Amino acid sequence: MFRILPEKRDLEPNPAGQYPILGETLIFDNQYIQERISKAERLREEGINPYPANITKGMPSSEFFKHFAYVKELDADEKKDEAQTVTLTGRIKFIRIMGKAAFAKIEDSDGLVQIYYNRDDLPEGYYNNIAKKLFEVGDIVEATGYPFVTQTGELTLHCKDLKIVSKAIMPLPEKFHGLTDQEIRYRQRYLDMIMNPEVKETFVMRSKIVSLIRRFFEDHGFLEVETPMMHPIPGGANAKPFITHHNALGVDRYLRIAPELYLKRLTVGGMEAVFEINRNFRNEGMDQTHNPEFTSIEFYWAYHNYHDLMKLTEDLFDYIFAELQLPKTLTYGDMEIDFTTPFAKVPFVEALTTIGGVPADVATDREKGIAYLKENGIEVNDNLTLGYVQAELFDEFVEGKLINPTFITDYPIDISPLSRRNDENPEIAERFELFMAGKEIANGFNELNDPLDQFERFKAQADAKEATGDEEAMHMDLDFVRALGHGMTPTAGEGIGIDRLVMMLTNNHSIRDVILFPAMKPEAALEEKxxxxxxxxxxxxxxxxxxxxxxxxxxxxxxxxxxxxxxxxxx
RNA sequence: GACCCGUUAGCUCAGUCGGUAGAGCAACUCCCUUUUAAGGAGUGGGCCCUAGGUUCGAAUCCUAGACGGGUCACCA
Structure with missing residues (x-):
């Protein structure tokens, strides 16, 4: 569709009547675009700027329907109120021309509204030469007139004036089938939004959810902070980082995989309730639930424990559901998810047996666990510690079965390098994860605040890296250990995956459908041929x-x- | 990273046995002053994803690649 011709930039048509250039570098070489560019030029010849400035938004379509609903109730042959003058603005989505009169549907952010225009009610010659010939589907227009009701009972604007607001030179996809090509939908999200109204609804919903989460934590006395996106040491999660280079300092930096270690430094500094909503970056595979950049909220709450966090999380869900007026039971694909609080709570090892069906003796024995995994056709590294074996068992036999929101509590300590040990059972971390629809949504725990224990845990991670070649094991972060050395109040912290939460609440099954511009490979077609x-x-x-x-x-x-x-x- | 599926007009899609490109919508020229995916008549529009190969002949068969979707692996 596009070809790059850098040296040409005039807007004179060539001998064949084609307009080769628009803007500085792009050439539009198809008949539809050529036709539309020439229409824009014809508007200019008529003294009409196809891209006028200082246009104000007209009455929102929703208000038009509300405000003029009375016209439908008028007791007359022709239901209309000619005394009114109202202006609507929007993009033309349908046009039906019938000789000397035409109907069109224009769309603003609230939806579609019908306008009617004809030869006799527009200025002399304007209908035949301008409105009928040069305005088309995709253009944004400003329509002024009075409300009336058509024979089929639709409240419509009868135009006395119809102006171009912005001429579209690219044609829209077909009106009935719309745009279904996934690749174009993700690459050209604006087209997806124009053609698929439910897409816009999803992202409006996403915005509201993020806004509600922010308000919830502010209302609970939490302070929103921004910590670095470029880290000298990747930390706070087990993941492969993106690496970039800082020229001025001559050092490599890692795009953050989690904000955790910085937020806890703030807790050491005396911020007793903080949260951050922002992007994390992980250099890993992409699929329906993974995008290389994703959004999470992490929050840290001093003088509270992980039981308080679970309660706060339930309150957050109740708040979001109430504010969005969502029913407590939502459909997600072929699942029904019941969000009634309190959510179920099941200890990790108990979940292996009761939910996962793993024999009790296998669930707590490293060798038996490995054997059991192998029996079930799962490849495992023989050097795994018991906690890692249990994690494998959990991923395989439990996770997918957790449909209704469920807190899994009391995780093995060796897969929880940043959480506090339980005093009675040092093999257990005071930690939970929240699952729904078979997916992990949140992870929270009592923060480890013993600096020497933290140092040993980082070391164990480094050792695991040696032993099993785990590329995602954590790095030693001595600065963080030093921070803990100054004393951190007992604190509980949690992270919630925003993208996945939005997926659940909007019944979307690909993370790409809740991220405006999901990661894509470069598009070959835009390169020079x-x-x-x-x-x-x-x-x-x-x-x-x-x-x-x-x-x-x-x-x-x-x-x-x-x-x-x-x-x-x-x- | 592995496997499966897809890529044809601006969009949504057909394309039989390998015989040289089709429809609907959109566009263009007409008719049409209350339509609802408006209707009617006519016209134009294609690097059939790319590069090789087989063949007298390839959208179609084979090989490699690009991009997208899905499943698995990894991960949140």
Missing amino acids: PKNACKKCGNTNEEELKPAKKGKGYFCIDAAACAKRAKENKK
């Missing part, structure tokens, strides 16, 4: 070429000039 040449005369002037009607290759548009060149070539 090799020069095309006419098959007969070898002409490489792009604007004089057209593709062959059948088969491959290009030919000159101007056949006479082509023949002349071919002759000269023979000499």
Whole structure:
């Protein structure tokens, strides 16, 4: 569709009547765009700027329907209120021209509204020469007139004036089937939003959810903070980082995989309730629940424990559901998820047996666990510690079965390097994860605040890296250990995956459907193509070429000039 | 990273046995002053994802690659 022709930038049509250039570098080389550009030019010739400034938004369509609902109730042959004058603005989505009159549907952020315009009620000649000929689906217009009701009972604006607000030179996808190509939907999200109203609804919903989460924590006395996105040591999670380079300092930096260690430094500094809503970056695979950049909230609450966090999390869900007026039971694919609080709480090892069906003796024995995993066709590293074996068992046999929101509590300590040990059972971390629809949504725990224990845990992670080649094991962060050395109040902290939460609440099953611009490979089509040449005369002037009607290759548009060149070539 | 599926007009899609490109919508030229995916008549529009190969002949068969979707692995 686009080809790059950097040296050309005038807007004069070539001898074939084509407008090769728009903007500075792009050429629009298809008939629809050419047609639309020439319409924009014809508007200019008529003294109408196709891109006028200082247009104000008209009455929102929702207000139009509310405000003029009375017109429908009028007791008259023709239901209308000519005394009113109202202006609507929006993008044309449908046009139905019937000779000397036309209907169109225009869309603003609230939805569609119908307008009616005809030859006799617009200025002399305007309908035939401008409105009918030069306005088309995709254009944004401003319509002024009075409300009336059509024969089929639809409240409609009868136009006395119809102006262009912005001329679209790209055609919209087909009106009935719309846009279904996933690739275009993600790459050109704006088109997806124009053609698929539910997409806009999802992202409006996402915005509201984030806003409510923010308000909830502010109302509970939490302070929103921003910590670095570029870390000298990747920390706070087990994940592979993106690496970048800081020229001025001459050092590599890691895009953050989690804000945890910085937020806890703030707790040491005396901020007793903090939260951060922002992006994390992980250099890992992509699928329906993973995007390389994703959004989470992490919050840290001094003088509280993980039981308080679970209660706070339930309160947060209740708050979101109440504010959004969502029913407590939501459909998610073929699942029904019951969000009634309190959520179920099941200890980790108990979940292995009662939910996962793992025999009790296997659930607590490293060797038996490994054997059991192998029996079930799962590859495992023989050096795994009991906690890691249990984590494998959990992922395999439990996670997918947790449909209704469920807190899994009391995790093995060796897979919880940042959480506090339980005083009675030092093999257990005072930690929980929240699952729903078979997916992990949140992770929270009593923060480890013993600096020497923290140092040993980092060391154990480094050792695990040695032993099992775990690339995602944590790095030693001595500065963080030093911070803990100054004393951190007993604190509980939690992270919630915002993207996944939005998926659950909007019944979307791909993370790409809740991220406005999901990660995509570069698009080949936008790169410069090799020069095309006419098959007969070898002409490489792009604007004089057209593709062959059948088969491959290009030919000159101007056949006479082509023949002349071919002759000269023979000499 | 592995496997499966897809890529044809601006969009949504057909394309039979390998015989040289089709529909609907959109566009263009007409008709039409209350339509609802408006309707009617006509016209134009294709590097069939790319590069090789087989063949007299490839959208179609084979190989490699690009991009997208899905499943698995990894992860949140």
